[in-house]
Amino acid sequence: DIQMSQSPSSLSAVVGDRITISCRASQNIDGNVNWYQLRPGKAPRLLIYGASTLQSGVPSRFSGSGYGSDFTLVISSLKPEDFATYYCQQSFDSPRTFGPGTKVEIK
């Protein structure tokens, strides 16, 4: 199975901050990474697919990059609704594993 790791596991930030979340795959997965946002009591929301393509309706302050085994999610200027947990997922092979998540908390 392909293992996905994320760093940091959590971070504290304030509204307006730029934050970066990293995701690493245990092997080359080309550009096959998705990013999701999970807020308490809500269904997960797809943010980015194919490592860098913004899902329709997702604000442009979200961006993704990377290829191979290292990937990054950036939120350029945090809004209050962005305090949530973020997961990467590889779509390269089955089982389609998720990273352990990065919790973005209010400082």
Added chain:
Amino acid sequence: QVHLQQWGAGSLKTSETLSLTCGVSGGSFSGYAWTWIRQSPGKGLEWIGEINPTGNTKYNPSLRSRLTLSVDTSKKEVSLSLASVTAADTAVYYCARWGFDVVGDFHYYNLDFWGQGTTVTVSS
């Protein structure tokens, strides 16, 4: 707009069988595979498995021995059955569409539409 509605028993006893169903409305059903994911309390997302409209399945190896996914294309429904549950199966269960987009020469797959989630609690 694609809408996924889930239903099923939310409270089970150890050793019972968990059964959930996900109904799909809006958009194509036959053109996509459908996925189940869960989140245990205090933990991250876990991919359970997926099924396509012809019934071909992919399962998480850790659940394979207890898991059955099925599909009813006439009703636009997918179902999950997990046998011999324990407290470790307590989680919020989601169904989602395994969607895709073509970017250049590549197909990129993702979970683009999700159900509302079903909280399942297993107790002794």
